[in-house]
Every structure is written in structure tokens, then in C-alpha cells.
Amino acid sequence: MEYTDPTTTGSTIDPSSSSRLAASLPTAVKGPCAACKILRRRCTDKGMLAPYFPPTETLKFIIAHKVFGASNIVKSLQELPESMRADAVSSMVYEAKARIRDPVYGCAGAINQLQKELRDLQTELAATQADLAIIRCQQQQLQLNDSMSFPEQSNLGSPWESYWN
Ligand SMILES: [Zn+2]
Structure with missing residues (x-):
């Protein structure tokens, strides 16, 4: 292949070599x-x-x-x-x-596989979101227990008033 001519690969090409490049381009x-x-x-x-x-x-x-x-x-x-x-x-x-x-299913096989992966991931996501909800509930429960065990720290009446209203 004449296309590997080192004079055409440099970044600085003088006019004579660039016209040579243009001439050789179509055939290359x-x-x-x-x-x-x-x-x-x-x-x-x-x-x-x-x-x-x-x-x-x-x-x-x-x-x-x-x-x-x-x-x-x-x-x-x-x-x-x-x-x-x-x-x-x-x-x-x-x-x-x-x-x-995949000579039997072709593209449909690939689509099926991806849909299965999608369903599996959606199931996993739902399970993770359920776990997260449980953890949040437990955290709230702990915070409530904490505030209930130190009622004397609040001088402004029941800590629930501001919480619920
Ligand atoms: Zn052709």
C-alpha cells in the first residue's frame, strides 16, 4: 500500500506533498x-x-x-x-x-435475555427498596424511643405537639 508513505503521516505537510496526497487518495x-x-x-x-x-x-x-x-x-x-x-x-x-x-432465536434470543435481566433487576430493586423502607422505619422508631426516654429535656410541653401539628 502506498498509503504508508511517511511524508503523508506527519502533521506538517508542505504544499508539494499534500498535492501528492490528494493525487494518491482516490486510488488508495x-x-x-x-x-x-x-x-x-x-x-x-x-x-x-x-x-x-x-x-x-x-x-x-x-x-x-x-x-x-x-x-x-x-x-x-x-x-x-x-x-x-x-x-x-x-x-x-x-x-x-x-x-x-443464536441460529434458533437470533435477535429475539438477545431481546429475551435482556428482558429477563431487566425483570431480575426490577425484582432486585423492589427488594432493596423494601429493605430500605424497613431500615427507615427502624431508624424513626429509634429516634422516637430516644426522645421518649429524655422527656425532661424539653421544657416546652410534650415533644409530640410540634411533631404532630
Ligand atoms: Zn461495489
């Missing part, structure tokens, strides 16, 4: 997109998948292609406005990864 970055690389097709500008599967993200395409098939991915993307396609691709890649990890 282009190459076939991940989809065309895997499908052994010629990569054209019209490739629907190219923007979402750049040459550096081959594995992402392999995973999505294995589960959905390239033509289904293209069909799905064609049905969507361009602004939603990137999200659709990341969703498909996520779903495909989940399907490979």
Missing part, C-alpha cells in the same frame, strides 16, 4: 467495495451497497450476506429512502450477527 481509498470484493463483481458507482460496505468492512458484508443474501439486502434498501439506509444496514448487520450467534 477506492478499490472495490466490500460487497463487490466478496461477490467478485466489478465495482461501479451505481453499486447500491458500496456506500454502506466500504472496502475496509469486508467482514460486515460477509456476515450480512451469509444471513440475508446480497440481493435481499439490495431489495430492502431500495424500498427505503436514502436517509434510512445506513440505519437499515447496521440493523441488518446486527441481526445477522445475532442469528449466527
Whole structure:
């Protein structure tokens, strides 16, 4: 790869080397997109998948292609406005990864697992809140007992008057 040229990695780039960088950039970055690389097709500008599967993200395409098939991915993307396609691709890649990890339940398995964790944590939270309420009650009880055992310290009548009114 000619991209490792040390003159282009420094922070100070003189005009001659930056123009050299600009000239070498298209060839260094282009190459076939991940989809065309895997499908052994010629990569054209019209490739629907190219923007979402750049040459550096081959594995992402392999995973999505294995589960959905390239033509289904293209069909799905064609049905969507361009602004939603990137999200659709990341969703498909996520779903495909989940399907490979868990061939029976896929994404639903992951959702189930997270919902179970959520229920367990909610149960734990409720139990902790109940414990906390009990401790607060006990503390109040102790404070009441304390104030009741020293009634002579208050010269202003019953300590309850100000408490209850
Ligand atoms: Zn391509």
C-alpha cells in the first residue's frame, strides 16, 4: 500500500506533498467495495451497497450476506429512502450477527435475555427498596424511643405537639 508513505503521516505537510496526497487518495481509498470484493463483481458507482460496505468492512458484508443474501439486502434498501439506509444496514448487520450467534432465536434470543435481566433487576430493586423502607422505619422508631426516654429535656410541653401539628 502506498498509503504508508511517511511524508503523508506527519502533521506538517508542505504544499508539494499534500498535492501528492490528494493525487494518491482516490486510488488508495477506492478499490472495490466490500460487497463487490466478496461477490467478485466489478465495482461501479451505481453499486447500491458500496456506500454502506466500504472496502475496509469486508467482514460486515460477509456476515450480512451469509444471513440475508446480497440481493435481499439490495431489495430492502431500495424500498427505503436514502436517509434510512445506513440505519437499515447496521440493523441488518446486527441481526445477522445475532442469528449466527443464536441460529434458533437470533435477535429475539438477545431481546429475551435482556428482558429477563431487566425483570431480575426490577425484582432486585423492589427488594432493596423494601429493605430500605424497613431500615427507615427502624431508624424513626429509634429516634422516637430516644426522645421518649429524655422527656425532661424539653421544657416546652410534650415533644409530640410540634411533631404532630
Ligand atoms: Zn461495489
